[in-house]
Amino acid sequence: MKKVIITFIMLAAAITAANAQFFVEGSVGVSHHSDKLSSGAEDPLSRSWFSVSPQVGYWLNDDIAVGTRVSFDGSIAKNALDDPNNPGQTIDRWMPRWEFSVFCRYKLWGTEKFSLLVDGSISAGTVSVKYRTTRETVSRTRSIGFSVHPAITYELTDRFSIIANLDFLRLGFISQTTEEMKTDIKLRQTRFNFSTQSAIFGRIGDIRIGFIYNF
Secondary structure (H helix, E strand, O other): OHHHHHHHHHHHHHHHOOOOEEEEEEEEEEEEEEEOOOOOOOOOEEEEEEEEEEEEEEEOOOOEEEEEEEEEEEEEEEEEEEOOOOOOOEEEEEEEEEEEEEEEEEEEEEOOOEEEEEEEEEEEEEEEEEEOOOOOEEEEEEEEEEEEEEEEEEEOOOOEEEEEEEHHHEEEEEEEEEEEOOOOOEEEEEEEEEEOEOOOOOOEOOEEEEEEEEO
């Protein structure tokens, strides 16, 4: 049996070697907005968010690729929480998030420049809610899930391409556990959705733009 497996792997490598190709891909995002009451409150609620998501992939042939992705993002919400040590005062909230994914990409259709892809991924990650000043952790959520979404690529050169991930057509499943650190209360949730939310933690975004470099 071992010899059969080794032979199969060698044959598969030989068949795909001519078309195999490594690629790296990544995207970054930044946003900021604020809400201010009409009464002119001195401390309006404001939110800032940033993300970095590099990934490495390998085209097995002209139509199928596999790879891994690591994502980090963080959001800062000013005046978002009541300060437990100062009644009547607010405190800033900091939410760092890590996520690791493995993905499979399939090319549905393509021309000389454009390609229509489908990306499927399995992801696991952690997000925490912290007081920004003291770094005290308020809650922590661990999740695992999968998602499928389409993407469009445009070849700029032989090496560089631009990719638009169409998150508004994302299909996903998520199982997550949230632990409140002060009370040790745990909330477990599972859900299946078709929406603009990512498989993990629901980062909303209709379209994400990134770049691909092919080796």
